[in-house]
Amino acid sequence: MRVVRFTGPRQVELAECPPDPLGDGEVRVRTRFSGISAGTELTAYRGTNPYLTRTWNADLRLFTENAGTPGLSYPVVGWGYSEAGEVAEAAEGTGFRAGDQVWGIWGHRSEAVVPAEKLRRVPDGLDPLAASFARVGAVALNAVLSADLHLGEVVTIFGQGVIGLLATQMARRSGAEVVAVDGLAARRARALEAGAARALDPPGVAERVREHTGGAGADVAIELSGSYLALHEAIRTVTAGGRVVAAGFYQDEGCGLRLGEEFHHNRVELVSSQIGGVSARLSGRWDQARLNRTFLRLCAEGALDPVSLVTHRLPPSRVAEAYRLLDTGPGDALQIVLDFDQE
The missing domain is CATH 3.90.180.10 (Medium-chain alcohol dehydrogenases, catalytic domain)
Structure with a gap:
């Protein structure tokens, strides 16, 4: 299993890791597309993300300093939140089977074991690449x-x-x-x-x-x-x-x-x-799930066109080039997608 990790500011590599075992209620997904965020992700790549220097207290809903270990530290492994893939295997009772096209958040990695409730099927007729834009x-x-x-x-x-x-x-x-x-x-x-x-x-x-x-x-x-x-x-x-x-x-x-x-x-x-x-x-009518469903429905209906925003589809082996391009050449790159089908 290959995973993208930041080893320090502006230092990124594709590392090899052993695959995770499949447990009850889980699904193994082979990644097809993983979009790189030019906003949030670059804050970790550049070293400016507040989680690198502060701790988020979920109970108080405050960032605090001098509270022990920061919420994020290098190496940052598997950053990313725009994935689409194909089910490779699924535990009994999950409702998924091999070959299902799914989307979710599991980071820039060639495969992932994901709880079934965290996965969603790609709507019928929708390009899986478009589904990677759900978030x-x-x-x-x-x-x-x-x-x-x-x-x-x-x-x-x-x-x-x-x-x-x-x-x-x-x-x-x-x-x-x-x-x-x-x-x-x-x-x-x-x-x-x-x-x-x-x-x-x-x-x-x-x-x-x-x-x-x-x-x-x-x-x-x-x-x-x-x-x-x-x-x-x-x-x-x-x-x-x-x-x-x-x-x-x-x-x-x-x-x-x-x-x-x-x-x-x-x-x-x-x-x-x-x-x-x-x-x-x-909040009485909308939540994150409805935001995702609505966006993908509008894409499937042709009302929105995210795929046209993809300027680069690169194999994961070129991930360092991808981040460098987003960091230094935003006029040349809009949406870069790591295309795991290429390797």
Whole structure:
């Protein structure tokens, strides 16, 4: 069994490990596709993830320092959360059988033994590669639901990586007018293909959004880049009383975020969106399972197209190249998928 592991900041390798035994209620899955996240995963690759220096206290729901061992330490093994594969064998009573196409979260590894309740079948007619996007698609959908968009409203979406482009597709399908923001020309072009009305370079974007909206500003902004400067600019783009959904994974201190300016004077509502839960007002109707099901159903119906976002399908042996490309050449790589069928 081969597994991807980080041995230190910007140090990644493909290691060999003995396969896990199959136990009661478990399924052995042979990985076909494993998508690399250019957001959360790169924080572990670069060494900026807060779990590397702090401990998350689940009872208090606080990060604490000087509380013993950090929540994450090198080597980080099997990072990843966008997998699709084929059942190789299954224990009695799991309901799975060899050959079933499934998706789930088991990390960048050639095979995994997974509790049956953690696996889901790929919907009929859906490309398994599309199913590997289930988790990132749920992140985008959660942010769009948190935005509480209405027909005819204007939303600015900052960051047109994979999740941003999926959010752009969803917001457009919801009847909103999307103004996409990204510093890379290639991604702005992708945003227009995804249905954005305009795609803007970040400098001066708040003024241009107000010009576009007759001086009012956007109704809502969704920030997905994880940049504090972008979050500050998202706050500047919305109208008085507007909403900003902060859905990026922000690292270190908030340099460039000045809350005494537009945030304070325009009484902007700032909402956090994170895949660990849904907005409180939706919790009676939505959960993570529904986010996943809805995203995959929309993909199967052709309403969303995640596969078109794949720019590189690389064999696992080239994993170091894959992370290096995402880290240093985001203009050349959008979604990189480790294709275990190639080896």
